Structures are given as structure tokens and as C-alpha cells.
Amino acid sequence: MYASAEAWREVDAYFVDTLVPEDGALVSARRSGARTTMPQAEVAPNQGKLLALLCQIAGADRVLEFGTLAGYSTVWLARAVGAKGHVTSLELEEGNAAVARENLERAGVADRVDVIVGPAAESARRLVEDGTQPYGFVFIDADKPSNPEYLRAALALTRPGGVIVIDNVVRDGAVTDASSPDGRVQGVRTVLADISRDERLEATAIQTVGSKGWDGFTIIRRTG
């Protein structure tokens, strides 16, 4: 007997009301997703808080994000690293980045975040070429077919001890379909296979239900 999506949403609302109060800046950031190319594609509030907690548990003061959208997860991460920390967030669409910058300003964290506009693979390549200081926490949440490429970039930009989280790894259950023609499903399957073969990485994947429906995260710790 499975609970309905309505029950998942009610439980999420209860958890968020109880444990994850959003201030006005977070509410604005979440709502302003409506002005981006992917309305409602931001993480849920309790997932944003999970990212912030993981970042702090990892002791990371430098964060790299693939996929900014309106900056909702970016605000959570920028607050997690504190005033002396730094977040680099990579976004394809100039319009989304403009909305995100407004939200980062309103949240009081604009001074510790760089939003870099352009294809994330190219932006990440430039960060590597420029000898950017390593990041302690990476959140991969952009175009899913590119997940394997983003993991490689994340590995070039982290050191042992770094934590990498990949969002949306369930694909409504299609992740188990090896012959899926969906490039997003194959992007998830390939990155999971890559992780499983990489002796430097310890990882798990967790399914989630809630206000965002049925989905999940992969959580990776770099050990070598």
C-alpha cells in the first residue's frame, strides 16, 4: 500500500513548516523560477536545506554548482559556506542568470557567488585551465545527458574529501531501463556506471518523494 502524491506533499509541507523556515529571500527565489526557462525545476526547500547541511558536514567553504536557474539552491549553498566562503554557479541561459543575480542580491550573498553564463562544460574547462582553487562540495543539476562530463569536471576541480551530489537520478523510475532512448536516463546510467568503476569514489543513491514528486540524489564522497 503506497501513499499518494498528495500525502507526500502534505508531509513535505509539514517537514518544511517544522524544520525548514524560508525567509523572504528564499521564497522570492523559489517563486521567481516562474520567470526562468524551467519553472518549478528548483529543489524543494527541505532538499535545499539537505544540500546546505551536506556542504557544512563536508566542511566545504568553496562550492561549485552546475545549473543555477533562479538561484534557489545557490542561495542555500551560499548561506551554508558563510561570509568567507565562495560559490561558483554555472548557467547556460543569460536570462536565468539575471534572475538568479537579483535573488542572490536580495539574499545578501551576491558578494560570495559568481554566476558564470555559458555551456557548463566549457565554463568548467576554463576553471580547470585557470588553475582554480579546488572545491569542497559540488552540486550537479544542469542538463542530465551531460552528467558524465560534469562528473569528470568535478573530479578535476576537487580533492580527496570532496563531496559531489547529483540531482534527478530516478527519472520516474526509467533509470532502470538500460535500453531507454532518453538521453537524460542514459546520462544518469552512464554517470552511475562511471562512479561505480572509479576507485577514488564512494557513493550511494537515494530515492525521494515529496513536493517534487518521485526522484532522487546520488551522493558521492571522494576518497582518493
Ligand SMILES: C[S@@+](CC[C@H](N)C(=O)[O-])C[C@H]1O[C@@H](n2cnc3c(N)ncnc32)[C@H](O)[C@@H]1O
Ligand atoms: C534543474 S535547473 C537547476 C535548478 C537549481 N539548481 C535549483 O535547484 O534551484 C537546471 C538548470 O541548468 C541549466 N542548464 C541546462 N543546460 C545547461 C548547460 N549546458 N550548461 C549550463 N547550464 C545548463 C538550465 O538552464 C537550468 O537553469
